[in-house]
Amino acid sequence: MNQPPDPPPATIVRVVLDRPLRAALDYLPPDGRGAIEVPVGVRVRVPVGRAQAVGLVVGHATESALDTARLKRVGEVLDETPLLSAPLLELLRWTADYYHHPPGEVIFGALPAPLRAGASALPLEEHLQLTTLGATALAAGECRRAPRQLELMEMLARAAGPVAATDLQLMLPDWRSAARALRTRGWAELLELTNEAAPTANAAPAPPVPALTDEQAAAVSAIDAATGGFVCLVLQGATGSGKTEVYLRTVERALQRHQDVLVLVPEIGLTPQLVERFSARFTVPIAVMHSGLADGERLAAWRDAWRGMARIVIGTRSAVFAPLQRLGLIIVDEEHDSSFKQQEGGCRYSARDVAVRRAQLAGLPIVLGSATPALETLHNVAQQRYQRLALPRRADQAAAPTLSLIDLRTQPTQAGLSQFAIDAMRRHLADDGQVLVFINRRGYAPTLLCTACGWIAPCHACDARMTVHRGADRLRCHYCGADEPLPQRCARCGFAVKPVGQGTERIEETLRALFPEQTLARLDRDTARRPSDAEAVMQAVLEGRARILVGTQMVTKGHHFPEITLVVVLNADQGLFSGDFRAPERLAQTIVQVAGRAGRELRAGEVLLQTEYPEHPLLQNLLSGGYEAFAADALKERAAAHWPPFSRMALLRASATSHAQVIDFLDAARRSAGQAQGLRLLGPVDAMMARRAGRHHAQLLLESAGRTTLQRFLQQWVPQLEALPSARRVRWALDVDPLAAD
Ligand code: ADP
Ligand code: ZN
Ligand code: ZN
Secondary structure (H helix, E strand, O other), X not given: OOOOOOOOOOOEEEEEEOOOOOOOEEEXXXXXOOHHXXXXXXXXXXXXXXXXXXXXXXXXXXXXXXXXXHOOEOOOEOOOOOOOOHHHHHHHHHHHHHHOXXXXXXXXXXXXXXXXXXXXXXXXXXXXXXXXHHHHHHHOOOOOOOHHHHHHHHHHHHHOOOEEHHHHHHHOOOHHHHHHHHHHOOOXXXXXXXXXXOOOOOOOOOOOOOOOOHHHHHHHHHHHHOOOOXXXXXXXXXXXXXXXXXXXXXXXXXXXXXXXXXXEOOOHHHHHHHHHHHHHHOOOOEEEEOOOOOHHHHHHHHHHHHOXXXXXXXXXXXXXXXXXXXXXXXXXXXXXXXXXXXXXXXXXXXXXXHHHHHHHXXXXXXXXXXXXXXXXXXXXXXXXXXXXXXXXXXXXXXXOOEEEEEEOOOOOEEOOEEHHHHHHHHHHHHOOOEEEEEOOOOOOEOEEEEOOOOOEOEOOOOOOEOEEEOOOOEEEOOOOOOEEEOOOEOOOOXXXXXXXXXXXXXXXXXXXXXXXXXXXXEEOOOOOOOHHHHHHHHHHHHOOOOOEEEEOHHHHOOOOOOOEEEEEEOOOOOOOOOOOOOHHHHHHHHHHHHHOOOOEOOEOOEEEEEEOOOOOHHHHHHHHHHHHHHHHHHXXXXXXXXOOOOOEEEEEEEEEOOHHHHHHHHHHHHHHHOOOOOEEEEEEEEEEEXXXXXXXXXXXXXXXXOHHHHHHHHHHHHHHHHHOHHHHHOEEEEEEOOOOOO
């Protein structure tokens, strides 16, 4: 039998850069090294034009499409071992392909900023050490008159080697000034050395672990049984039904199998609570990754995962690319949350979908947890692609909250609060309950109106009204951030102006007047700029220091408040008649999530929805059959209209300073698409808010019955878009599986 001939050895190194290029670049290996001695996954410095750039090796080749004689050489090789493992690189390339984003940008996007810039992947730390000169000086007693310097030198002499800055800090807090003096005399030197210290493990005493309910136990064993292959399990249960307890138990099993675990959460605000529960249960080091970290902290967390020191990574969207070495389980909490989808800038990926792909490529179980799973997810359950695990009962509670509608057309209101809701609040507060008032709008009022001439304060850069912020005495645009003084008089006729409509700030004012004896807290992006602020407000409510909580969407994330017995939803109608086909889903999820915050042992919570459309089928469905009934109905509607998940969509968004430029580009894009088989193109149309921050926004919608048709089309179309002359006059982005329709 003939052996196939050995392939010729690779001579070319293929490198991607953190730039909007579709292809990898070819380089020759550095002098004295073979191409494969520069392994896939390491960073290199390469010449690009007349500059140098940091690149990452993605492959090797035996020949280049370019003239080999003209290829440049790789400069410095920055890493000894790959930063990205082969499976992780494969996931990143899949992400780049699926979302049609330049692969180099996707790959570098998975690295912390210092690594993108070429910093060492090994944790380096400043160390101080005595020089020979210093040792001689010490022996000769030359520094007796400077006690601090003497102390430091003696300490270094005792260590007989370099001492890390953190250790010096502990022993001699003002070591730096002494060190400076020693270095000027040549008696000591600073070195950057690898710090091998492991991240701190937790040693907190473990709290008692509850015995699982039957449903929890069934869920844990189903996840356990899935180990060793790809399975997507949907853990569906209301807030407080014990999902987190199920996560904790399955994580425990994975750790016992010596596997690492990745846990994704939608918001930074949720991470501290989850981290607290995980670190109370496990002693292994946990790395936390979210957008609120400083570069150094993010790098440290990334390294801990990469070096195999952190066994659990808990993080938001971008943590889906965490470099865990022995990943054995992925958990996505609140999987329906739209913040898993990158909505602006960069590669518009869905971290949930990428997580499912990661589990599939690596052959692992993944758990998607939610009280209100996305319709896509429920559809996958119906198609038996995903397996549902239900936690129908609240683990710590007797009854689910009761939901009822308040007809705003027949009820007197005070600043947006119906008399019925006010009476209910009185009753619950008198009965020792807490109350949550939900309104999805921050600020004092959404409109500033002149009652004489009808003038409304506009944003000059957007098709939006300015929102009144009374506390700050400002008018602000919630779309572009425009900010100006709050006028007393109409800009057109000079008559007095007045705020119209409600925001959280005004509701707070009204409630303070109605319930002067009660403590009240407000939670929105104005009162909680940082996650720790939000946490402080939630703690105040949990500890009963605030009896009434007024808040926006922020209250629907995270804590379950067992002492809240009444929830009032002020504007349930937002989303009932929106042009966005996903609006009803979001509304139903919000209502169920807000409702789920309430209720305590043996006493069901009460939820009141204020609406002007009490007969609306969506509200009726939710009322009679809960989220399940709503979802079943909504999926039928999606099927009839050929909306996702019964079709696939991509949105080409563009903006420019002139309307004509945007439309020119989108028209050209549409023409270049030709007559694509099995594909519908809709548009160009203006975005729902066409003018934003002084730019005109418009879009072209692509829809296809199947994923493959759409993907195949996009693959040949995106390069054509890049080549369009009109593309250079606009900002454009392709959004595959868009969440928002504008
Ligand atoms: P979820 O993540 O679905 O909101 P949690 O796991 O946080 O639910 O559980 C809600 C509360 O019930 C927590 O205080 C938790 O400690 C408690 N709990 C969970 N499972 C059990 C159980 N089997 N027995 C008793 N208490 C439980
Ligand atoms: Zn006026
Ligand atoms: Zn604006």
